[in-house]
Amino acid sequence: MLMEAQDISVAIGGRLVLNGESVRCKPGTITALVGASGSGKTTLLHCLGLLLPVDKGSILIDGNNVTKYGTAARRQFWRNHAAFVLQDYGIMDEESVAFNVTMKTNIIGGRVSGNKEKLMHSLEQTGLTGRENELAGHLSGGEKQRLALSRAIYKDADILFVDEPTASLDEANRRTVIELLADFAVRGRTVIVSTHDSEMMEACDALHQVGANNSPQKLRNI
Ligand SMILES: Nc1ncnc2c1ncn2[C@@H]1O[C@H](COP(=O)(O)OP(=O)(O)O)[C@@H](O)[C@H]1O
Ligand SMILES: [Mg+2]
Numbered sequence: 001m002l003m004e005a006q007d008i009s010v011a012i013g014g015r016l017v018l019n020g021e022s023v024r025c026k027p028g029t030i031t032a033l034v035g036a037s038g039s040g041k042t043t044l045l046h047c048l049g050l051l052l053p054v055d056k057g058s059i060l061i062d063g064n065n066v067t068k069y070g071t072a073a074r075r076q077f078w079r080n081h082a083a084f085v086l087q088d089y090g091i092m093d094e095e096s097v098a099f100n101v102t103m104k105t106n107i108i109g110g111r112v113s114g115n116k117e118k119l120m121h122s123l124e125q126t127g128l129t130g131r132e133n134e135l136a137g138h139l140s141g142g143e144k145q146r147l148a149l150s151r152a153i154y155k156d157a158d159i160l161f162v163d164e165p166t167a168s169l170d171e172a173n174r175r176t177v178i179e180l181l182a183d184f185a186v187r188g189r190t191v192i193v194s195t196h197d198s199e200m201m202e203a204c205d206a207l208h209q210v211g212a213n214n215s216p217q218k219l220r221n222i
Contacts, residue, residue: 001027001061001062001081001158001159001190001221002024002025002026002060002061002062002063002190002208003024003048003057003059003060003159003190004024004025004027004058004060004061004063004090005021005023005044005047005048005054005057005058005059005060006022006057006058006059006060007020007021007022007055007056007057007058007059007146008020008022008047008054008056008057009021009046009054009055009056009121009216010040010043010047010052010055010057011052011055012043013079015054016161016214017040017043018040018043018044018047018054018125018210019206019211019214020126020213021040021044021057021210022057023048023208024107024206025048025190025191025192025206026205026206027115027157027158027188027189027190028186028188028190029185029190029191029204029205029206030181030184030185030186030191030203030204030205030206031190031191031192031193031204031205031206031207031208032170032183032193032195032200032201032204032206032207032208033045033110033192033193033194033195033202033208033210034195034208034209034210035196035197035209035210035211036196036211037196039193039211039214040043040210040211040219041086041163041183041194041196041210041211042163042164042194043162044210045078045161045194047059048161048192049082049084049105049159049161049192049218050066050069050077050078051084052073052084054067054099056217057186059104061077066077066183069157072118073079073097081157081158081159082157082159082160082161083151083157083159083160083161084148084151084152084160084161084162085145085148085149085152085160085161085163085165086161086162086163086188087163087164089147090092090149091094091136091139091144092136093135093136093137093138093150094100094135094137095135095136096132096133096134096135096136097123097131097132097134097135097139097147098114098129098132098133098135099118099152100136100147100150101114101123101132101147101151101154102118102119102154103113103114103121103124103151105168106109109180114154115154115218118154119132119154120132121153122151122153122204123150125149125150125153125180126146126147126150126153126176126177127146127176128143128146128147128150130150132145135175135222138167141168142168142173145165145168145169146169146173146177147178148193149177149180150166153180156189157189158189159189159190159191159193160184160189160191160192161192162181162191162192162193163193163194164195164197164203165177165178165181165193165200166178166195166199167170167182167195167197174197174199174200178199178200178203179205181193182203185205194210
C-alpha cells in the first residue's frame with residue numbers, strides 16, 4: 001500500500017507542530033521520518049497511521065484520499081491493513097505474552113490461542129521464545145517493544161508504523177529489529193519508522209526530514 005501525506009499541517013495546543021509536510025511511503029521500502037527531538041516525527045507517524053487528524057492537507061492510501069475517514073473506516077484500516085509499534089507499545093499488561101501477539105478471542109471474549117505455529121515463529125523472530133505464558137506486564141521496556149513487533153509479524157500487516165524502533169535496545173537486539181523491518185519491506189510491505197538512529201537510517205530506502213518547513217524562529221519556540 002502506498003501511504004502519502006500531502007502538505008499536511010497539525011496544530012497542538014495552538015502551536016504549529018507540522019507545517020506543510022509531504023511524504024510518500026512506498027510498498028517494499030522502509031521510509032524513515034528523521035529530525036531533531038521535537039521536530040514532529042511521532043506526530044507525522046500518527047497522522048500517517050490515521051491515529052491523529054490533520055488540520056490541513058491530505059492523507060492518501062493508494063491514491064485515495066482518506067483524510068475524512070470516519071471512525072468505522074479507520075478501525076477497518078487498522079484491523080485489516082496496519083500494525084503499530086508505538087512508544088507506549090500498545091501492550092496489554094494484564095494479558096499473557098501469547099494473547100498480546102495473537103489478539104485472538106472467541107465469540108464470548110475468551111482467549112483462544114490463535115495459530116500456534118505462527119505464534120511461535122513470531123516470538124522466535126524477536127527472541128521471546130518460551131515467554132508466551134508470562135504476563136506481558138512483567139516484561140521490560142525493550143522486551144515489550146519486541147513483543148509489539150511479534151504482534152506485527154504475526155499479523156503480517158500491509159503497513160507497519162514504528163516509532164523509534166531501536167531506541168531502547170542494545171546493539172544485538174537493534175540489529176535483529178533492523179533486519180526484521182528490512183524483511184517486512186523485502187516482502188512488499190510498507191514500513192514507516194520515526195528514528196534518530198543512524199544505523200536504522202542506513203537500512204532505510206528513503207529519508208524524510210521532518211520540520212524542514214519550520215522557520216528557525218518557529219523552531220526556537222519549540
Ligand atoms: N499531545 C501533545 N500535547 C502537547 N504537545 C504535543 C503533543 N504531541 C506532540 N506535542 C509537541 O509537538 C512537538 C513534536 O512532537 P513529536 O511529534 O513527539 O516530536 P518527535 O517525535 O520528533 O520528538 C513537540 O514540541 C511536542 O511537545
Ligand atoms: Mg518521537
